[in-house]
Amino acid sequence: MKIFGLIGYPLGHSFSSDLFTKKWATENISGCRYELMPLQEITLLHQLIRSKPELVGFNVTIPYKIKIIPFLSALSEEAKVAGAVNTVQVIRKGAQIYLTGHNTDVAGIQITLSNLGKKPNGALIFGTGGAAAATSFVLNNMRIPFRLVSRTSGTNRMIYNEINPETIRQHHLLINCTPVGTSGFSFQPLPLPYDAIGSDHILFDLVYNPAVTSFLKEGLSRGATCVNGYQMLIAQAEETWRIWMKKQ
Structure with missing residues (x-):
């Protein structure tokens, strides 16, 4: 066996x-x-x-x-x-x-983003752990500019209270690489100005259980393209x- x-x-x-x-x-x-x-x-x-x-x-x-x-x-x-x-x-x-x-997260993220069929002007990556590292690698390869966002300050990253509506409007790809929203985990929702999200945005949540997280619900309610982590x-x-x- x-x-x-x-x-x-x-x-x-x-x-x-x-x-x-x-x-x-x-x-x-x-x-x-x-x-x-x-x-x-x-x-x-x-x-x-x-x-x-x-x-x-x-x-x-x-x-x-x-x-x-x-x-x-x-x-x-x-x-x-x-x-x-x-x-x-x-x-x-x-x-x-x-x-x-x-x-192999790299392959999974690459395939998911390639299947979206459009290249965004820029991305915000929420989280700075292993999933965020793989996502950064893929976005660099795809030549999509991005910023990392974390709850704590650090080199080459933003913190959540620095994000305003204009930041969201300037980055059409929003990627959740944190466990926030995962079934069985207890976390507060990502503190973002969700009202700045529009139909031009893509929300990609690496969480797949549940299929629709609180993060994706915010995007769906505002007409954004939303993808979870199952693919x-x-x-x-x-x-x-x-x-x-x-x-x-």
Whole structure:
């Protein structure tokens, strides 16, 4: 039995187990199991891997997409540039265990934005974690100018109280890379001047559960194009499976 899984904390919102289980059933792939593996501290990673000798790959979600990097043996080029990891290969050679980190969020975000069919004049990325790092990588490749927005000040980022209606009007692509709105999480809505959103705007929420978050509801009520993270989830899962199988 080959075990695959997901680490993060908490994991109650995740669709990944159902997604991979359905894929294996549809493609008549046997001998695989996908487990949710809640990890309260990233320092417990190696202990977890040693406890599961059949584990050959796992996904990474909040809050470990950046924190996991020091625990890995190697990184793919996308993961190096993005500075975040959401997919790991587990390679065992005798008693040695090698962990290679990849970023398939990049592929998922790229496909989702490309399918929108129009290039926005600029973007605001809400959040500064691993998902925001992957999104920044994609927008740089697509040559879409963007600003990062966070609740705390830092280099090359805005804070929410600096955003006014004109800021929103100057950036037609608004991307939520935070867990705000995710089922099972308790966060206040993003503090934005939503009345500045219009029909020219695109709201992309990387959250996929629920399908319509409070962020997307604000956009829909004002005629904006709104996309959740489900298409991204499907695309990155396909890329993840390709990576895992390439090494089997």
